[in-house]
Amino acid sequence: MSGTPPTPASPADSGDAAAPKSFRTPIGTHDLAPPESGRWVALLGAFIAAADRAGFGYLQTPIFEDIGVFARIGEGTDVVGKEMYEFLDRSDRHLALRPECTASVCRAFAQHRPATPWKVWYQGPFFRYEAPQAGRYRQFHQIGAETLGTDDPDADVEIIALAAEFFGAIGLQRVPLLVNSMGDADTRAAYGEALSSYLQRRADDVDPKDRDKIERHPLRILDSKREATAAVAAEAPRITDYLTQATAAHFERVREGLNALGVSHEVDHKLVRGLDYYTRTTFEFRAASLDTAQDTVCGGGRYNGLVEALGGPPTPGIGFALGIERLLLACDAEGVFDIPAQRAEVWVIDTAGGAAARDLTHELRSVGIRADRAFDDRSMRAQMRAADRSGAEVALIVGTDEVDAAAVTVRPLRRPDGGDAGMPQQTVPRAELLGTLQRIFDELNAEGGT
RNA sequence: CGGGUCGUAGCUCAGUUGGUUAGAGCGCCAGUUUGUGGCACUGGAGGCCGGGGGUUCGAAUCCCCUCGAUCCGCCCA
Known part of the structure; x- marks a missing residue:
């Protein structure tokens, strides 16, 4: 990761002996470096495969947008209220770093008017x-x-199943799915009234620290973690009792679909989600293996009014977002989806000046072999150590003898049985190198690949 | 933004009631006779003890401030 510290600048260059200022990543940000970064690449690969099989195409939107795009997420939410990275650019455009993507996807839809259903990841x-x-x-x-342009409950099922499929692909087991329905505007209004009057009646039983929410954001009372509040929430009216016939039927069909696909789930009447735009289906996958405060690994739902709110045609939509950091935390907790080993297949050792290492690695790579080498003309011993640590199956040794004979010494480093005691090496003419390597790999695959 | 815990080598950590040149393990580099890895041994590099101020003859150690990390509230992926 961090290399050798640079030698201090000589007074002659800098004219000043003061140590240069050092920097680190800003609060709440991290570098992602090998080997851990290999996990992200693999994770993305697994998701891409699942999304591709389900017919979703890749959408890339800007990392910053007009701040108005995000305002529709919810006036009362902290996400837009106080957590936004907003700034004016040099032309005084009011922009913000995106706090989430659903609003951007809807903005993109409104801007480009693609054919529906529009299925993107x-x-x-x-x-x-x-x-x-x-x-x-x-x-x-x-x-x-996200899937835009259809209100079909089977689209909800497809979206949820995609997330579930992905969890399965990376080996996550303990991520129970919770679902609920927020109904439509009418049910939300009717339910909001019922909930408010209930909460006002029980205000004294609500934890004092939650009381202000009764006015400000009554829905959030429902998922409070405080014991007293949770007790009140447990007896609160349920939104599913206020669903219109259409939204109730939609919810029923979604559940039926999940059952049909074997996606186990549970209805959680207290699942309200934080963002204002949700209508009808809402869902969350929570990591049961995590005992941290944040255990929601994937959250989503339907947002049938959002495209219109962003100046587009009335367009229903459903989607989810999953947090990679949390997902990896959950993988750690379950002990699944390890960091993939990145290893060379062949390591070239050159004690005759380096030209062979330069040329051979290039040649091997061009025929698809993962080949690597040491730099800086190190000793043979050091190069052998590097070869061993790289995990390579085979070391190719080129010293002055080999150069004179136009040959390469092929030195297997692993045994098919997994041991590493080494096998007899052989010196072959350079022209026969690829064939020899092929035989060795075949042998390893045949005997070791049980 | 409020609260808890914690900052000593690249990593994980020792460092006794304040007392001389701050240590270990791992990792890294180099060697242990001829051109050969893992194991073992030897040596080496690498620390403004997070930063600043204070108390003291003397501070990694005590006090204050600050910065950062981490966890919780809150919020959310």
């Missing part, structure tokens, strides 16, 4: 100005998928 960094803690960062990363 996205991936990338998002930004929220919050104090970091376990599973919550100022720059975090999400993968998500």
